Amino acid sequence: MQAALVAIRARTSLTPRVGIVLGSGLGAFAHSLDNATRIPYAEIPGLPTSTAIGHAGELVIGQIDGVDVAVMSGRFHLYEGYTPQQTVAGIRLFRAMGIRRVILTNASGSINPNLVRGSLVLM
Secondary structure, three states, rough: HHHHHHHHHHOOOOOOOEEEEEEOOOOOHHHHHHHEEEEHHHHHHOOOOOOOOOOOEEEEEEEEEOOOEEEEOOOEEEEEEEEHHOHHHHHHHHHOOOOEEEOOOOOOOOOOOOOOOOOOOOO
16 A cells, blocks of 8 residues: 555645545536545555446545545446455555544435435434
């Protein structure tokens, strides 16, 4: 993770304390950050490449209401052929960056007819 930290710190001076992992359908959120720096996973040593459709495959570091955040726009899945160790590489990177609060998101289905497409729910 040390080489990954060096690569990230060479691109931004922000120091995120909150990490957000975006699930399918939430990629546009990464475009709402202020002072954003986008770093493709391929340019961060030790991170796999996200191959899932709709996953941008980049770490976006920026600000939300003045709070420094790191956003994984796309993640790594076992069904992509990655090992469990590889699938948690982003979370391990967050930890190495000093992040102690993480928000995980995902796309899911519902049988509740009152929930419309795009509804946010707490699981």
